[in-house]
Amino acid sequence: MAMGGILVLIGYLIGVAFFSNAYAGLILALVIWFIMNLVAYFAGDSILLGISKAKKITHDDHPRLFNVVEEMKIASGLEYMPSVYIIDTPAMNAFATGRNPKNASVAITAGLLQKLNRDELQGVIAHEMAHIKNRDVLLMSLCSVLLGTIVILAWYASRIMIYGAILGGGRSRRSGGGGGQGQIIIFIVAIALMIIAPILAYLIYFAISRKREYLADASAAQYTRYPEGLASALEKLSQSTHKLETANNATASMFIINPLKRSERAAADLSSTHPPISERIRILRSMAGGASFYDYNTAYSAVHSGKSVMGAASLTGAAPVSIRGASAAAVAAEPEPTRIERARETSNVLWKYSKHKLVNCQCGTKLRVPPNYRHSNIKCPHCGRINTIPHS
Amino acid sequence: MDCPVCKGPMVIVERSGIEVDYSPDCKGVWFDSGELELLLESMELDETGFTTDELMALDEARTNEKKRRCPICRTKMKKLIIGKTPEVLIDACHKGHGLWFDGGELGQVIRQLLDTEPASGGKQNRVISFLGEVFKASD
Amino acid sequence: MAWYFYLIIVLAVVLVLFLLFTYNGLIRVRNQMKNAWAQIDVQLKRRHDLIPNLVETAKGYMTHERETFESITKARNLAQKAVGTGVGAQSKAEGELSSVLSKLLMVVENYPDLKANTNFLALQEELSSTENKIGFSRQFYNDSVMGYNNKIQMFPSNVIAGMFGFKTGEFFEIEVAAERAVPKVSF
Structure with a gap:
């Protein structure tokens, strides 16, 4: 988003230099901004997966991961199977991308894949699948276009108003009288607009992003019928010390946890794309009654002193949904591989793709x-x- | 990954499920922190003695040996001495990416280990003797 | 023209639109339900295909479980015959199969050699994942049936559903003893 600002500056300079007109620059900046977002929208997944050093895998490369993705695809009722990627880094994170469910991908880092057991993996993949199902990638790129446009327009509007005020002030001095006060008010309003509008836009963007995270957590609980899986995965994620180096601001909102911030600070709540992990864990763990949206909302209200995350429409007509036991107690109990076995499973895929x-x-x-x-x-x-x- | 000493390609050696990077030319060994964690866990030891903070709190060893660069982040590593009889001079990445054991040093350790009781002493010695066991025929 | 003429036209248009949207809505949820059912079928078939392989691999190691193998093969054949005989009959046959399978997988622990066989481990991963997939597709199917039945039974869509003869969907319940209660293992 900082790029938006630089873009405006460039557009403005070009506009002034070539067309001797700031408005031409404004239009130019908006057009470039729009094209950039179109590219991000249509090729964003391949760019993101490219910079993240992701390797696309098949069923035979890592059967457990592939099966879990397939299970969650079925549970979410998605029609298309997303592509599955492993990112070669010891950092712990996962993300979903793709402009629509047909062209979607889920990616998980090698570090995370090694650390999670099957139930936890299922929770994480369910969360990502919910992002795909809820079309959050589309929503967040639309929000980012809007946010960028607001930033650009605010910058221009304030600039024009300041010039207007300065020029007007010059005129009013000549004619004398009380016009100067009016100019000062305009000047102050302009500066306030310049500062407040982008901040407000950012805050709204972050608020939407956080709400979608809660919704994805709720959906994950509903798909897996086992909120503890995601809760315990988030707990492991919060203990991670590695930072994901290829993440940047533009892609942050699609990760399962915010890849840019290592520590949790409650003070930074408003300016974060993700809710604090401890809070997400607390909500998931207080879902005692069941695994439906209604239960998640109740748990959220309990944690947030009565507030609600979801609209009433998504809560009505919901049947009671019970939580299942951990998969070790399920019908076909599968021996859970040890951590070393999981580490080797994952590194074997990466060695294969790096042609060792x-x-x-x-x-x-x-x-x-x-x-x-x-x-x-x-x-x-x-x-x-x-x-x-x-x-x- | 390239060897931080001789710049040659590193071969991955897997034993008891633990992967260690090994330079066939200069016999140096890179122990990635993630694999070290796995080894300690499989030995049912916690990570104390090997956390980045603890390693960085140790005094820089006085030596004329050239500074090595971490093969992952390419920053200069810190010279440290770990273990007691045998003592080993190692290089540790400041960012906690892993530990580097020079070829010659490991050879000494192995020769010393042949005389002493393996896996005796502290946690650091158990890790050193694991490496000694893996690279028994390294010279 | 009189004002009530316009009123009648407006009412007629509203009625036609209501009919159209409700009917299409019903068709949509019914198709979703049918798709969900097809998804279960795919997974059940996959399980039927996996079982002979699993039995073949495990037989060599699990010499004391001859009876279990026989009951699994029998249950599998019955379940395969039940394909297409309706939700109720199929649920019952698959439930039988699930419960005999769980008996086998519970005693795998006693055969360390079998647990070290990579082929068996791969089959076990496939089978347990297929079990999960059956579970999740059943979950999604039942959710779809619930949504569909609600539409059929609730006013005003129930009027349209009655007119065009929409029938309520049937839930798919696999009755497995092990799922209800924690199994007792006696030595």
Whole structure:
């Protein structure tokens, strides 16, 4: 969004320099801003996934992740299966992208994938699936266009009013009299407008973003029928010390937790795209009665002294929805892989996509040789055997 | 990933489910902090002794050895001494990306370990002896 | 012309629009329900396909579970025959299958060799995920049935539903003993 401001400046300078007219600059800035947003809208997912070093995976690369995404696709009633990506970073986060459900993707970082058990993974994926189902990507890009336009217009309007005031002030001095007071008022109004309008626009943008996060949490609870899964995943996320380096302001609102801020500060509430994690966990954990929107809203009210997150329309006609047990108690109990097994599952996918060759030494050591390794054989550092490297 | 010492490609060595990066040319070893965490957890140890804060609080070891750069963030690492008999001079990333063990140092450790009882002593020694075990035939 | 003439025209237009929207709305929820049902069918079929593979792999290791295997194969064949016989009959057959399967998967713990078999582990992941998918598609189907039935029974859409003969949807309930109560394991 800071880009919007720079853009206006450039547009303004171009306008003044080439057309000797600030209005031309305004129009130019708005047009460029609009085109940028169109590009972001249509190619945003590929740009985002490109800068995030994401690898698209298939079912065989990571069956558990792929199956969980499929399960949540079914639970949410989405018609299309989103693409699944793993991002090669130890930081912990996940996001959804895509302008409509047909072209959607979900991405999860390797760090997060390693740390979550199946129930937690399901919660996180359900949250992302809710963003897709609720069309939050579209909504937030529309909001961002509006916000940018407001920032640009406020900047221009105030500029014009200030010039008007200065010029007018010059005139009024010549004619004498009390006109000067009026100019000062206009001047103050202009400065106030310049400062307040963008701030207000930002606050509204952040408020909408936070509301969509709550809604996605509520949907996740409804899809999985197990709010504890997401709650415990959020708890693990909040303990993470790694920062996601490829995140920037424009993409922040689509992540499961705000990737830009490491610590939680209640004071920063208004200027954050995400609600504080501790609060989200508290709401999910107080959903004792059931897993429907109604139950989430009740839990939210309990935490927020009576306020409500959802409109009445989304709450009526809801049938009671019960919470299920943890998946260990479900019908086909699957042994939960250990953390080391999960870490290897995830890194194996990444080694495969970075074209490392696997050498299984007889002593049980596994060697992964990068593509730029020049020799045709390698000595095992554990047992000293010389192993030949297989050809692709 | 490239070796911070000889700039050659690093090979990934996996043993007991733990991955360690190894430079086949200079025998140096990079222990990523995420893998270190996994190792400590599998040994049922907590992370104390290896948290970034604790490592950074240690005194910079006096040595003439050249400063190494972290292979992940490329910033200069801090020289530290960890473990007791054998003591090992290592490089630790300020941002907590991981630990670097020079080829020669690890060789010494392994020779010392052959004399002493493995896995005795503190947490740091257990990690060092794990590496010693993995890279038994590294020289 | 008299004022009531216009009134009649307005009322007629409103009535036609009401009819049109309600009818289309009913069709939409009914299609959603049918799609949801098709989704369950896909997952049930997937389970029927997975079971013979699982049984084949596990047989070599689980030498003491011959009876369990026989009952699984039997239940699977019955469930496969029940495909297309209606929601009620199919629910019952699938419920049987789920409960015998859970019996088998509960004793897997006693066979460490089997648990180390990567092929079996992959099959188990597929089967348990398929179970989840059946559960989630059932959940979505039942939600859809609820929405559809509400429309059929509530005024004013119930009038249109009656006129065009919309019938209420049937819930899909898999009765599994293990789902209701925590199973007792005796040694």
